[in-house]
Amino acid sequence: MTNGKAGKRTGRAKRQAAPVARKVNYRQLKNSFSPQEIYSHDEVENLHNTSLKVLKDLGIRVLLPEARKIYQTGGARVVEDMVFIGPELVQEALKSAPSSIELLAPNPICNQVYEEGTLLFTPAGGCPNVYDRVRGRSPGSIDTYRDAIKLSQSFDIIHKNPMAPEPQDIPVNLRHLSTIEAQLTLSDKLMTAFARGQGQAEQTFAIIQTAIGLSDEDFANGVWVSAVINSNSPRMLDIPMARGIIDFARAGQMTIITPFCLAGAMAPVTVSGALVLQHAEALAGIVLSQLSKNGAPVSYGGFSSNVDMKSGSPAFGTPEHLKMQLGGGQLARYIDLPWRSAAGSASNISDAQGAHENIMGVWGAVLGGANMVIHGAGWLEGGLTFGFEKFICDIEALQTIAEMFEPTLADDASQAYTAIEDVTPGGHFFATQHTMERFDTAFYSPLVADLENHGNWESKGSLTANERATEVWQKTLNNYVVPKGSLEISENINDLIIKFKEEGGASPESG
């Protein structure tokens, strides 16, 4: 090769072509790990049957009269507010509930097939508070909620928008309007709503339908939004939750039936006992959804963990939590429904404990074959606070998991025999052609990890990952790009939102 102009041109051309960013599809994940089991097949069947006995003989307290009526009409025995559900009713519901659900987003590249083998990550949900190192800890606001949506939009590894931090500066009768507006205009990913009464659900559905420009039929035939339904363990379904199951099912939208069974508190102290209760309550919700509309999209949910023996607080990422994730996955596969699990952290800050808890829970979910991991990023204080630095640190874990799902090439070039031949014993591979051709794209590039040596790290201020994460979320917000179509959606829904607001929105139902 000659020096001079030609050489330089080649050099420049190379540089221009060079930053071929590593391309790994984080948007649609296929879990390549085989599910791990804590029970034999017989034991799973046994647990399922015990749950059926709980439903049939002990029953579940249902506070919404309309729900009790639906159960009764469907064949359940109702005594006052207690509903006793026979196994044949459960069987029918499990037959009609779909095993594969297509979840639709404003941007079709964010659509997901929710079924065995696929995996979705969602950020922290349900947090009343928000924390970051710059603004401190405070009640959630619409501004911080919008920031959380922007952060979620900025990482492909997040598949579904959060309902946190909860914008407490918006009156409760209008909050559902502000949150769905933020999701629709700042993001093009899967949408999330709270189940807080019929009025709120109907307005949310109408806004989505108008935003996307869907006919009534198109909306009803596609799953555009989902809500988490938490039973009041043990054995109780309150008014807004039962209402949500009915309204979402009738509208063809998905509910995620998720008992929050804390072993030793709202659930038996044993892993198997907590799972029996979780399973019974989830089945009760699934039955109500199918009786409300045959074939309605409904997800099995499990978020069972244990209380800490010292403080009585919920604990996460514990061995018991992970076991319930593995066992919960076995129960979900037994009834052939997609299922959500949850990670999250009880830590008060994004430190070693916070990472430990969340990463353990993420692995529990992944190895339990969960199809959706809720609270996968940003959940502090057992869900009381959405942490921005925590969100960033957790994204690193989710991305690491996603990278593991990529097939590992084992062809001749990847086995690198000739590269090994090229390097003398004791030499190095830095400059071999094999390395040069792949170096830019060979490895996952960390988001927040600092791999500098101790001297460099110290000279830059000895920052912890928590401290470094501040700059990362700030940069991410600065670089945030409004999704295509946002302006159009904004125009589509503007009048409707004004109208709903003028009408006073919709009050949440309680009880």
Place this chain on the structure above:
Amino acid sequence: MTNGKAGKRTGRAKRQAAPVARKVNYRQLKNSFSPQEIYSHDEVENLHNTSLKVLKDLGIRVLLPEARKIYQTGGARVVEDMVFIGPELVQEALKSAPSSIELLAPNPICNQVYEEGTLLFTPAGGCPNVYDRVRGRSPGSIDTYRDAIKLSQSFDIIHKNPMAPEPQDIPVNLRHLSTIEAQLTLSDKLMTAFARGQGQAEQTFAIIQTAIGLSDEDFANGVWVSAVINSNSPRMLDIPMARGIIDFARAGQMTIITPFCLAGAMAPVTVSGALVLQHAEALAGIVLSQLSKNGAPVSYGGFSSNVDMKSGSPAFGTPEHLKMQLGGGQLARYIDLPWRSAAGSASNISDAQGAHENIMGVWGAVLGGANMVIHGAGWLEGGLTFGFEKFICDIEALQTIAEMFEPTLADDASQAYTAIEDVTPGGHFFATQHTMERFDTAFYSPLVADLENHGNWESKGSLTANERATEVWQKTLNNYVVPKGSLEISENINDLIIKFKEEGGASPESG
């Protein structure tokens, strides 16, 4: 039941009997997870064959003349310092190397069966420095080494003593004496030595033999100590490492042949390429061990990861590291040898990054079916520093994993139907008999996690896990108990150690 004396007596008797501490056997672990794979069977075979081709056609540079002679006598082709090993030689070595190795400790309850399905954890190894929040960062010393041994002794989840932090205040010719003395007198667990020359190995063996009171035959027939052998990737075996393989094999002690293949630096930039090199180098070491003594205990080792693209530093807990753990496990099982993997952290401090890196690596090892996880606790700065707080935070992760291996009861009592019956809908299980009977032992009790609510946590100083861990290691050292038999061992070896010291110990070999 009557009040008064009888009742009180019962109460007291109950209290005395009450604190039935949770008993989970951390000492001998059976990995209950099924190994996860990144390669098909054909691909594994293919990688193995490429490694054989590397050994046969490209060869490995061996710096120790005696080792080259052993290879040559065994049938390898030797040209100057290059050794070319044919597949039949590898095949023979794999036939004679044992698949199951009993590892012996001064206390038989610390013995381990090292084979497919079992799992050992060892702390950080090879660290020149030590860090804790009280004394800061400094070169390792005999005092801090002794502290590390005491900490390792105090947690059942640690199965084997570390060779770190390295006591740099002891001259190199005496260091092997001080470290084995510390292990033998402060601990009753599996022992570890460096392979730094024949003189050091022989003195170490003699001390162990004298300490335990073993005949020559008993010592030779039991595996009492092991050493990690790092090849100088790519394709080089230096003098102390080759020496170590020969000496340990002849003495019937175990070497753990562990190429440290950093993809993109000392190894090809691809996962499969790095594994081909790792596998070839490991096989070369295994062949030397078997040619030195047929049937000598030898462990397959894999510690391959990638360099960070920004800093050029080794990275850990990355997707590539984990993939190499899973693939490394497949190669180890293909040749039917027990194998060691490694976790560890590049982080400079025990923070979210440190937890992330180590926990990811621990999961990679566990899911890769590793039988020994080295650097499982306390490895900071990519191994440059043994961190006391990091050690404590990492112990929490190892204990969580171990708890997962405990069978989950699914009998009637564990399914808790009657407990569920006992609690009214919306009630709680705190005070049920089912809970009371199990509460003390139901859950893993965290070591460093703080599950207090935000207010309590803040009022106690908003301590991070790293900060809280200081108190934990301090308490652990305060509560450290010298193992039974320590005094006797001390008396047994006293004269011999004085003698070796007077003779000037033994200089390390290099080159």
